[in-house]
Amino acid sequence: MSEIPAHWHPQPMSRMCFVCGRENPVGLHLQCYEDREAGQIVAPFTIPDPYQGYPGIAHGGVIASILDEVSGRAIMLGREDAPFWVTAKLEVRYRKPTPTGRPLTVVGWVIEQKRRSARVAAEIRLPDGAVTAEAVAVVVLPRAEMLQDWEQEQAFWRVMREDTEN
Numbered sequence: 001m002s003e004i005p006a007h008w009h010p011q012p013m014s015r016m017c018f019v020c021g022r023e024n025p026v027g028l029h030l031q032c033y034e035d036r037e038a039g040q041i042v043a044p045f046t047i048p049d050p051y052q053g054y055p056g057i058a059h060g061g062v063i064a065s066i067l068d069e070v071s072g073r074a075i076m077l078g079r080e081d082a083p084f085w086v087t088a089k090l091e092v093r094y095r096k097p098t099p100t101g102r103p104l105t106v107v108g109w110v111i112e113q114k115r116r117s118a119r120v121a122a123e124i125r126l127p128d129g130a131v132t133a134e135a136v137a138v139v140v141l142p143r144a145e146m147l148q149d150w151e152q153e154q155a156f157w158r159v160m161r162e163d164t165e166n
Contacts, residue, residue, distance in 0.1 A: 008033035008042060010159045011073060019069040030066065030106075032073050041073045041108040041122075047100045058098040063124065067092060067135035070108035071122035075139055077110065084147060085118070085139040098124055098132040116141045 011032040015023045019030050028051070032043045045066075053059035068090050075085050098104065108122035123134040 004033060007037060008035050011041070011076060012159050019065050028066065030069065032070060034077050036078050039077065039109060041070050041077060043070055043106045044103065045106065046103055047098065049100045052100045056100055058100050060094060063094065063098050063133045064090065064092045064135070066106055066124065067122045067133060068137060070106045071120040071135055071137045072139050074108040074110045074120045074122070075113065075118050084142065086142045087137050088117070088140045089138040090135055091137070092133060092135045094133050096130070096132050103127055111136070
């Protein structure tokens with residue numbers, strides 16, 4: 001997908017997250033968008049060859065990381081006050097090999113939300129819509145002491161603009 005639809009809203013990125021960190025030199029630099037009309041998080045991307053397990057096939061741990069990130073971000077959909085949630089459980093199903101070096105799309109959504117926890121899901125799709133991997137996760141609000149380090153990092157949590165590098 002070369003052009004991002006105008007109705008998609010970019011989500012903030014962190015500095016050093018392996019999946020979305022814009023300054024992580026070995027990260028995936030995944031940019032997530034909110035498709036509020038569909039009630040989903042969408043991220044078009046290509047997995048680079050250095051993240052392969054077998055030649056031309058993405059490593060399962062990288063796939064799980066991407067699914068974890070996008071499913072967890074679904075809880076932020078349409079919220080300006082998006083609280084910081086963490087994954088308590090992640091179940092991944094690998095349906096077919098996920099290729100490296102080819103355009104893919106990962107989509108995430110909320111299944112059920114409660115006050116302090118939620119069930120979320122995500123899947124990785126090929127350009128023809130075929131699903132290569134899917135996940136269901138439980139995310140929870142973390143304890144206050146875990147958020148102390150997040151307070152310092154929050155200033156760097158922002159939306160990347162196409163006309164800037166950082």
